[in-house]
Amino acid sequence: MDWGLQNRLSRIIKPNNGKGVMLAVDHGYFLGPTERLEVPRKTIQPLLKYCDSLMLTRGILRTSVDARFPVPVVLRVSGGSSIIGEDLSNEKITTSVKDAIRLNVSALAMSIFVGAKNEHNTLVNLGNLVNEAEEYGIPVLAVTAVGKELEKRDARYLSLACRIAAEFGAHVVKTYYCEDFEKVVNSCPVPVIIAGGPKLQEREALELAYNAVTAGAAGVDMGRNIWQSDYPVPMIRAVRAIVHGNVKINEAYDLFKRLCNENPSESTIARKQTKNTTKKPKKKK
Ligand code: 5RP
Numbered sequence: 001m002d003w004g005l006q007n008r009l010s011r012i013i014k015p016n017n018g019k020g021v022m023l024a025v026d027h028g029y030f031l032g033p034t035e036r037l038e039v040p041r042k043t044i045q046p047l048l049k050y051c052d053s054l055m056l057t058r059g060i061l062r063t064s065v066d067a068r069f070p071v072p073v074v075l076r077v078s079g080g081s082s083i084i085g086e087d088l089s090n091e092k093i094t095t096s097v098k099d100a101i102r103l104n105v106s107a108l109a110m111s112i113f114v115g116a117k118n119e120h121n122t123l124v125n126l127g128n129l130v131n132e133a134e135e136y137g138i139p140v141l142a143v144t145a146v147g148k149e150l151e152k153r154d155a156r157y158l159s160l161a162c163r164i165a166a167e168f169g170a171h172v173v174k175t176y177y178c179e180d181f182e183k184v185v186n187s188c189p190v191p192v193i194i195a196g197g198p199k200l201q202e203r204e205a206l207e208l209a210y211n212a213v214t215a216g217a218a219g220v221d222m223g224r225n226i227w228q229s230d231y232p233v234p235m236i237r238a239v240r241a242i243v244h245g246n247v248k249i250n251e252a253y254d255l256f257k258r259l260c261n262e263n264p265s266e267s268t269i270a271r272k273q274t275k276n277t278t279k280k281p282k283k284k285k
Helices: 003-012 040-050 058-064 097-102 119-135 155-167 181-186 202-214 232-245 249-262
Strands: 020-024 053-056 073-076 107-112 140-144 172-175 192-195 219-222
Touching (some): 020 232, 192 202, 202 219, 202 232, 202 249, 232 249
Parallel strands (some): 073 107, 107 140, 140 172, 192 219
16 A cells, blocks of 8 residues: 555554544535534534544535644545435535645545446446545545435445445445444455444444444444534544443443533533434433
8 A cells, every 4th residue: 555545544544453433524415404513613623632534525624624623534525416306326526636635635535326326427436536546645435325225224235335345446435334244344355434324312323333343343434423412522432432442332321421421511512503302311320
């Protein structure tokens, strides 16, 4: 691996343990002002120091993240359809590698839609993006999106999608956790990280992260299960403890509850945007 590419990748997946915590805040690129990400700066700022890298679009990077804060950036460069449009899989590369270099990013991210109408186009886009990004030593994260076809979220389908992404040259693959996740990881020769998916109760989300990492995931690229929690800072710190601290589910959840009770003002700093949906965890006796 070229030095520059290896160096960039090691900002995202830490070389000491092969793991990373990526904070996903790219949802607006097809969902618009997603709940609790309406004012991105407010959501992102308190979480920045707890993530290894930040995944987002150039628009939100430029407007909502302090350029002086040294967080490695994973730039989403694909898009072109919205949740109310006809076909979510109809994506193209929308941000140039030149602009990504100007933004000093550590990796590029794009979605592939295996099994969808635009499978071919998105896979060819991935191949072309890897060709171009490798010229400058920039790694590519392939997001294996399932869109509306949630029934395909099983090990057979996700192994297929992840393996194809790796075959096309992706340096990291993001997918969903599923039963028999070991199969997905073992048949993919590059690091696999998991998305969190729609908001769960905090304990369940921690369980998801723990199960994925135990099955061999190189970490998480989590969004809604962190910043849609009423306690986003305790949540990212608990996820971090699982990914980097090897803690088990109960320990991580205890940490989450302790942090919620210890520092409610810090915990709720980003919660001023919309109504609360999460129950306050019980105080530990
Ligand atoms: C959307 C994405 C998101 O970054 C991804 O879904 C992670 O966020 P969440 O944990 O909220 O699912 O790539 O295509």
